[in-house]
Amino acid sequence: MKSHTSRRQFLKTASAAALLPLPAIAQSAGPKVVVVGGGFAGASAARFVKQADPKIAVTLIEANPTFTACPFSNGVIAGLRPLRAQQFNYEKLGDAGVTLAFQPATGVDAQAKTVTLSGGTKLAYDRLVMAPGVDLRWDGLPGYDERAAAIMPHAWKAGEQTLLLRRQLEAMADGGTVVIVAPANPFRCPPGPYERASLIAYYLKTKKPKSKVIILDAKDAFSKQRLFQNAWAALYPDHIEWVALSKGGKVNAVDAATKTLKTDFADHKADVANVIPPQRAAAIAQTAGVADRSGWCPVDPVTFESKLVPNIHVIGDAAIMGAMPKSAFSANAQAKVCAAAVADLLAGKTAPEPRLINTCYSLVAPDYGITVAGVYRPKDGVLADIEGAGGVSPIDAPRENRALEAQFAEGWFKTITGEVFG
């Protein structure tokens, strides 16, 4: 560890450097790390690579100067918190010595080891960390495209879509039907659709008690299922209905004009339709050649280096992480391991075998939290669960524990956003 004084001096120098135009940075003497994507994975990686070795020139490429976090955005939909509580910027990352480029990355040349920005600038890298997140597959559900999403929001990328869904719920008359279409695995935030159904039910029970939520699911099982279903039976017996795949829950097509969701058995007409479509790693991952035919990115479970393209690491929702789910906690944990590995590799060292933790909080009601946790180690080329560890909140836990977990959920959000953006 550096002494306090030298660290402070470094920060001053680094802040000045962060203001220089990009070409000047590209010529600096230390190794160069470029990070694509400024979400929980990418912003964490940029920060921790710089912290691991201040001599490394780190550039973070992100299209949007304002980050809108998905975790807790179901609370925004239910009217429990404002969207601005979800929003963060990258100023502190800049202060920490990370160079910020607010442009989309449009190309990666793995041979020349450069990333091209939409403005035409090429950034050279020694190691590239890709954390581009997911793209919604507009070809994944017939009838559901970007235009349909303006009528039947996905709200699976937080921001305007989140507010659109909230406005539609507010405008809905009492007695209305909200339909949530949940996708098959894998997708971003496995418990997310069910937390959303819960908090929408909470809103309906409070404000529009004759209304209900129907979940049309492409699966027969989901994350924290028994915990959710027990809580629904206790809190929302008249407000939530879950239709599993085997009960005809799979939606095959949608019609935006009439807000109709079509399954093999029925046409469900919704007053508010929230369609969460199939997903894949974002387009830049496909462009860079790090995604396989599944649409996701296979990686080494020690360094998170791509199994397809050398010197490119992939972390967060875009990557195939074995047993580790696509969550913000996972993304941040992977980023810290990846950052240390990248610094080790650039210093000619071997990265040690990591252990990773995931913790996912879900709110069933504002004072009712449940969790799933896991601890992971590399095994047979992927991250595997450490047996005997992890699992969900006890099914018979007293209500005080649910209240505690709801408080810890709030604490988690403040902590992780503080670590990444604070």
Next chain:
Amino acid sequence: MTGMRLTAALAFALAMTAGAQAAEAPAGAASCSGCHAANSRVDTPVPPLAGRPAADIATAMAEYKSGARKGTIMDRIAKGFSDVETQAIAAWYAQQK
């Protein structure tokens, strides 16, 4: 493990890791700060780890693992680490500010 034996094992492990104190976090340590804030200004009921005595952290983990201490989530997480891994993490956090 009895309290005495735990304490002795801890003292030994801590002496070992203190001697080989590296800047790099031991396996698993990086994940903790997702919930245990590294920045003390964060308003959260989850206690910080940085700067706490290593024995406190390692004892808490051992008790979560055995079930002697009730937790909401740490009981499930503690079971994923061996005593040696936990002690290395505890020693590292004790050194952080």
